[in-house]
Amino acid sequence: MTDERVRQWSPVARAVAALLGPYAEVVLHDVVLDEVLAIWNPMTDRRAGEQSLLGELDKLEPSATDVYGPYEKTLTDGRRLSSVSALLRDEGGEPHAVLCINLDRTPMDQAAALLASFAAPVRPRPEPLFEQDWTERVQHTIGAYVRDHGRPIERLTRDDRLALVAELDAAGVFSVRRAVPAVATALRASRSTVYALLSEVKTQRSR
Incomplete structure (x- = not known):
């Protein structure tokens, strides 16, 4: 029982x-x-x-x-x-x-244990390897900005995008042919928006 x-x-x-x-x-x-x-x-x-x-x-x-x-x-x-x-x-x-x-x-x-194996200290990346890779620079710059400001790309303001375009321009990204379409895609913005932001950056810099 x-x-x-x-x-x-x-x-x-x-x-x-x-x-x-x-x-x-x-x-x-x-x-x-x-x-x-x-x-x-x-x-x-x-x-x-x-x-x-x-x-x-x-x-x-x-x-x-x-x-x-x-x-x-x-x-x-x-x-x-x-x-x-x-x-x-x-x-x-x-x-x-x-x-x-x-x-x-x-x-x-x-x-x-698996997670700990990925926890090795992250060293600064070897910049000489990326000097010529402008697409990597675009991804790195935008990714770092999003992480540091705690906002996803969709919520970036116009001032945020302006700051990013200014940083990318200072790094010489826009001297590369077809950079604008790539930046527009990364920022999820139109090409005309990126051109307008780039024009504003150059205007501000020339003052």
Whole structure:
């Protein structure tokens, strides 16, 4: 006959296992008999009816919510787990079960390692390699401006575009044939707009 506590908590355990599976194990323990009542998505060969080895509950640090963790555990195969234990009480307020959720950290550790591998210090780019690549200069100049000002290209004002055209002109970009169409595309503006901005830049510079 299925234990009433298993019937009561099975929907919760199955929901957690379904959401976090296959990386989460959910275990329901009997605190009186100190044995496993049920396991959902087991990570080891442990089975219901085996000893829980929970220890003395009265030695736990008092907790108003009866929730302990997350704390770290390690499986024999080296996998690290993040675990949370919830002390479940009966209608009289006495502990009668413990629900444990063990989350395999392997995917998170692997993702963290992958991200860390891309975190090498970024060195200044070798400018001599890009001196002749005016398209790279256009992309770099506009990209840096967008990043520094925190506005996407679509939200750049006329003054923003004027400042960018002035910077690109000072770098000699517009001395290159077909630069205006390329800049217009990068700024998501019309060619006539870029020509007008360039004319204004030159007028201001000649004053």
